[in-house]
Amino acid sequence: MEMRDVFVSYHGDISILNGLSLNIPEGKITGIIGPNGAGKSTALKTLYGFLKPQRGEIRLAGERIDGLEPYQFIERGIAYVPQNRSLFNDLSVEDNLRLGCWVFRKDKPRMERALERAYAQFPILKQKRKDMAGSMSGGQQRFLELARALALEPKIVMLDEPTAMIAPKLSQELYAFIKALPEQGVTVILVDQNVRQCVNVSDHVYILELGQNKADGAAADFKGDSRMREMIAEWLDYKID
Numbered sequence: 001m002e003m004r005d006v007f008v009s010y011h012g013d014i015s016i017l018n019g020l021s022l023n024i025p026e027g028k029i030t031g032i033i034g035p036n037g038a039g040k041s042t043a044l045k046t047l048y049g050f051l052k053p054q055r056g057e058i059r060l061a062g063e064r065i066d067g068l069e070p071y072q073f074i075e076r077g078i079a080y081v082p083q084n085r086s087l088f089n090d091l092s093v094e095d096n097l098r099l100g101c102w103v104f105r106k107d108k109p110r111m112e113r114a115l116e117r118a119y120a121q122f123p124i125l126k127q128k129r130k131d132m133a134g135s136m137s138g139g140q141q142r143f144l145e146l147a148r149a150l151a152l153e154p155k156i157v158m159l160d161e162p163t164a165m166i167a168p169k170l171s172q173e174l175y176a177f178i179k180a181l182p183e184q185g186v187t188v189i190l191v192d193q194n195v196r197q198c199v200n201v202s203d204h205v206y207i208l209e210l211g212q213n214k215a216d217g218a219a220a221d222f223k224g225d226s227r228m229r230e231m232i233a234e235w236l237d238y239k240i241d
């Protein structure tokens with residue numbers, strides 16, 4: 001997937017993305033970091049068709065996809081877990097998972113396979129399958145959102161701050177799960193405020209600032225005594241262990 005020189009605004013001509021370019025290689029984890037308001041979430045919303053670029057283009061395997069609607073992204077095997085909770089709190093865990101299978105709801109065997117896979121990946125969801133989604137902890141709800149997205153067997157998953165406001169232990173589990181997704185053939189785009197964890201799980205990292213590319217490099221370049229590490233410390237006032 002590729003974003004080339006994209007300009008996007010929410011209102012009128014106040015541009016939030018200002019010529020942003022991202023290259024998302026298949027089977028890898030691409031991390032996107034940057035200060036608050038840099039446009040990270042806006043970049044994901046644009047990649048997923050919620051916002052239409054005023055300029056620039058987005059391609060998937062060569063096909064222009066920047067005019068498509070979000071449901072057409074699902075059809076192309078792209079899933080998106082937004083920053084804010086997206087569950088139906090008053091429905092059971094299992095019903096939330098079933099809703100994630102909506103596009104293939106008539107294929108009952110496939111739906112059952114998807115549920116079994118979700119329960120195998122996240123045993124806590126099996127234990128709680130009859131509980132209301134809203135009654136679970138924040139971390140468990142995140143697992144459910146991720147499981148629901150993966151029920152589609154997506155080729156690409158976009159995750160917006162998946163561990164925000166989650167207890168450290170569950171957060172570690174979630175990062176370990178995300179890191180293993182490429183082994184299942186899933187390409188990951190990870191927006192994260194947690195710079196250290198993002199660098200640890202990603203193969204390649206982009207730094208955004210004011211809706212533009214500030215820098216990018218292989219995750220290894222961000223570690224040790226590197227220029228990237230110094231840059232992050234300077235711009236974001238973050239430290240990477």
Ligand SMILES: Nc1ncnc2c1ncn2[C@@H]1O[C@H](COP(=O)(O)OP(=O)(O)OP(=O)(O)O)[C@@H](O)[C@H]1O
Nearest residue numbers: 010011016034035036037038039040041042043193
């Ligand atoms: N729905 C909206 N309407 C208008 N402006 C918005 C909207 N959502 C975001 N913005 C603005 O767009 C800019 C980029 O926001 P965005 O959420 O993409 O940043 P971010 O890098 O994800 O930041 P954070 O880490 O705080 O989530 C900010 O100035 C924000 O105020």
